[in-house]
Amino acid sequence: MLATKIIKKTSSSIESSSSDFNFPPIIQSSFSSSMKRSPSVRSFKFFNRHSVLVSVLAILFLFTLQIDLIRGSFEDVNNNKVKMTKRSLELTQTINMQRQEYLQKQCDSLGYNQQDFNDLTDEQMEHMIVDKDLKFLYCYVPKVACTNWKRVLMLLKGLWQNGTDPLQIPGSLAHSEGMFKKFNSLNETEKQQVLSEYTRFIFVRHPFERLLSAYRNKLEGDAPSSRYFQRRVGRQIVRGIRVNPTNHSLEYGDDVSFGEFVQYLLTPSLSLKNQSSYNEHWEPISKLCNPCIMKYNVIGKYETLFDDSALALYLTGAENVTFPSGHKPSNTRAYLRKYFDPLPISAIRHLYEVYSDDFKLFDYGLDDVLGFEFG
Secondary structure: OHHHHHHHHHHHHHHHHHHOOOOOHHHHHHHHHHHOOOOOHHHHHHHHHHHHHHHHHHHHHHHHHHHHHHOOEEEEOOOOEEEEOHHHHHHHHHHHHHHHHHHHHHHHHHOOOOOOHHHOOHHHHHOEEEEOOOOEEEEOOOOOOHHHHHHHHHHHOOOOOOOOOHHHOOHHHHOOOOOOOEHHHOOHHHHHHHHHHOEEEEEEOOHHHHHHHHHHHHOOOOOHHHHHHHHHHHHHHHHHHOOOOOHHHHHHOOOOOHHHHHHHHOOHHHHOEOOOEOOOOOOOHHHHHOHHHHOOOEEEEHHHHHHHHHHHHHHOOOOOOOOOOOOOOOOHHHHHHHHHOOOOHHHHHHHHHHOHHHHHHOOOOOHHHHOOOOO
């Protein structure tokens, strides 16, 4: 399998890089000459200064090497899409394997290791796109580049005939009902095959960053999709949370504050469908995609979106398609403190409890929001 091949390539690359590494000649010669000087006070001072210079040069060289490894990509001037070099894919796979190992330990720690696919809910299976030809499963998570991923999958499946740029595909078309085959359409044998033979991937994001992105896009924005959520959810929040709302707010629901949105989430009678789940845009990822059952072999993160997307496409054998470089990750993280600082610590603590599995399973913390972690 491709996954096995890249794992082997990764381990051999790491071994060879540690044994064959050589400093550039200028650093080697400088280091050697400095070691030959007599141990006088004067030469010692010179050696000391020279060693500092050599150390700085070595650090700069290693830093450059690390950047090259981490961002080992190049620009294809013909289609303006970012592709990755072989060694960058290997490094990304190494990081991905660490994420899988960490996730499995957390699943065991939380007691979720006794479940199987029969424990998946209909809502979870509805979020899992499958393809028998390429043998992949993708669990899409709203607010984690899922629109662009669906666009890419449309190109892979030949469902878009008007060019090869995924960004030209209307988002509404990518999200249209019936566009993709879902996990719940498979029989028991096929489901077992997915768990044993398919590349299964998911993309995750800091829980509070994802939550804030959903609020800003769906309740604070002025796009048509925002109007829909403001009328459907915003008005419900105004009616259920706000004291003495204006007629305008009751009619349009377009001025809901982030604090009111958080209060809404922490009021189950208002925010939970059938007292069990949130809207998919702010439902915890662990509940949408159940990673402890599906054991995803690519766990992509929004923070490393392009590298992880390239790995997922490589492992599915779709190397001729690249994730759109025109996608620009949002600057939501820069706004976290602005929106969360006014909230009471008690509200943040309760919100953390709602998303605690996401924090634990995907190795996220609260330091970005609070400047400290809860004990």
